[in-house]
Amino acid sequence: MTSEEAQRHAAEVGFVITLRDVWVEVTRMSAKVDQIDGKLAHSEDDYKRLAAMVESNGTRITALESRRWPTQQVTAVVALGMLILTLAGLVATVIVTGK
Numbered sequence: 001m002t003s004e005e006a007q008r009h010a011a012e013v014g015f016v017i018t019l020r021d022v023w024v025e026v027t028r029m030s031a032k033v034d035q036i037d038g039k040l041a042h043s044e045d046d047y048k049r050l051a052a053m054v055e056s057n058g059t060r061i062t063a064l065e066s067r068r069w070p071t072q073q074v075t076a077v078v079a080l081g082m083l084i085l086t087l088a089g090l091v092a093t094v095i096v097t098g099k
Contacts, residue, residue, distance in 0.1 A: 010016040066072075 005018075
């Protein structure tokens with residue numbers, strides 16, 4: 001497109017976009033991209049810190065629950081009690097029946 005054609009087209013459309021206009025807009029968009037990139041890097045750091053806190057809290061909660069609700073110890077005591085009752089029942093059966 002020649003310069004003359006460009007001027008006629010600009011007159012028809014009502015505006016002209018110059019190379020300077022394009023450069024200014026690209027520069028502005030580049031600054032916005034840099035801002036977004038900085039925010040993204042900050043968000044990644046926040047995510048890593050929060051993930052570490054969640055893991056740490058999970059470990060602490062598990063430790064607290066195991067002290068508060070010692071399921072393994074309770075299970076062992078109940079199993080031992082059931083074994084004692086079963087053996088006592090067998091002994092009583094042998095004594096009563098004589099076999």
